[in-house]
Amino acid sequence: MKRNLFPIVLVLSLFITFLSCSNKSTKRPRKPVSTVTLKPNKNQFVYGQKVSVNVKTKLRDGEIKTIQVYYQNRLLKESKELEFVVNDVELDALGLTNFKVNAEKTDGLKNTSLKALTVVSDIQPKQLTYQVVNNYPHLKTSYTQGLEYRNGYLYEGTGEKGHSKLLKVDLKTGKALQSFDLEDKYFGEGITILNDKIYQLTYHAQKGFVYDLETFARIDSFQFKSQQGWGLTNDGTNLIMSDGTNVLTWLNPHDFSIIKTLQVANNRGTMNVLNELEYIDGIIYANIYTTDYIVKIDVKTGKVLEEIDMSGLIDMYHKQSERIDVLNGIAYDKENDRMFVTGKLYPRLFEVNFIEKE
Structure with missing residues (x-):
């Protein structure tokens, strides 16, 4: 009886091991996801106005390497914190502008998020x-x-x-x-x-x-x-x-x-x-x-x-x-x-x- 059971146990063990490895292989690392909110929170701003930029980053796995926030491609702050605020950012470019956040993990996975806004002139022609x-x-x-x-x-x-x-x-x-x-x-x-x-x-x-x-x-x-x-x-x-x-x-x-x-x-x-x-x-x-x-x-x-x-x-x-x-x-x-x-x-x-x- 014991000799007859051995092959069955061996096959079951190999099958379970295969399923376990298959499940592990499907779990891929996730990119970090950042969101940007502004205070005051609106779509149209005035040239020279100052805003606060709140950055929140969700991390499903791994560790964060760096989070960089830019305004019009100008670096405002770099941090490893998953949530932080950049205060008193002066809006000094007209038209359709944006804040950009680049978030990168230690495993090399990275993601970019944008917050678009429109800036109008502060003077009446x-x-x-x-x-x-x-x-x-x-x-x-x-x-x-x-x-x-x-x-x-x-x-x-x-x-x-x-x-x-x-x-x-x-x-x-x-x-x-x-x-x-x-x-x-x-x-x-x-x-x-x-x-x-x-x-x-x-x-x-x-x-x-x-x-x-x-x-x-x-x-x-x-x-x-x-x-x-x-x-x-x-x-x-x-x-x-x-x-x-x-x-x-x-x-x-x-x-x-x-x-x-x-x-x-x-x-x-x-x-x-x-x-x-x-x-x-x-x-x-x-x-x-x-x-x-x-x-x-x-x-x-x-x-x-x-x-x-x-x-x-x-x-x-x-x-x-x-x-x-x-x-x-x-x-x-x-x-x-x-x-x-x-x-x-x-x-x-x-x-x-x-x-x-x-």
Whole structure:
């Protein structure tokens, strides 16, 4: 009897051992999970406001190696505590921002958690309007995307596939003195002039072009990472582009790498659909697409300092039967301190002063 039972006992023992090993092998180590809560607890905050950041981390197994909390990729605190608070964090970046927590265990397993929030400006923009000083002819066929003034001439980039051009224009007559036609597949966008070169964006192709200022010969092309190209200007060193969002991107004009980005907001929210741009002494003027507004932006913070209502500008200068589109195009004559504005398919270009609303 004992001899007959031995094989059965042996098989049962091996089966139990196999099940035990199988169960152990299915128990995989778990990642740490962190949650971030803010005090005060809300979704929209004001620039300069201070908040407390509470970090809680759940640990199913193992030991924690480190927990790091960042604000806008700036390390605020590193700890091994599963719960801690970082007090008096000043919110000094506009737009959609975040707190990030990286939690790592001693076994190498790590996890990242984000807490998103929106930060608006702490100042109320001044409300301005305009005064027309002079007006000049403007090509009614020009779907204006970019506008620059240089050495007595206007330079204009136009859009629409099959009609996109780069133009040098006589201010007084509105006639094109030089022209370069983009290939039909490209929809031309913003332009700017830097170091005797003209830079031009395209809309969806994620491609830009570089021209010689004097001859209009195309001398280079470049790729950019934004999904769309809209407005373009420069600060004397780097290119600055808009992409239809509230973000401005600084580009190196030599290798077109990203130098930095800046989000734009007023005291009500983010300022989206930034379009044609003009940089003047630390300020960027931007058309807000589909509106009659130009905004004045602080390049250090992204705060909207002024909102300029341009409504009614073209009303008395075109017939109802004539096709026109939206306000777009800002150019500055630094030597004579003159500001020019126009729009897509506008028959006139205007020299204006910006004045406070009564």
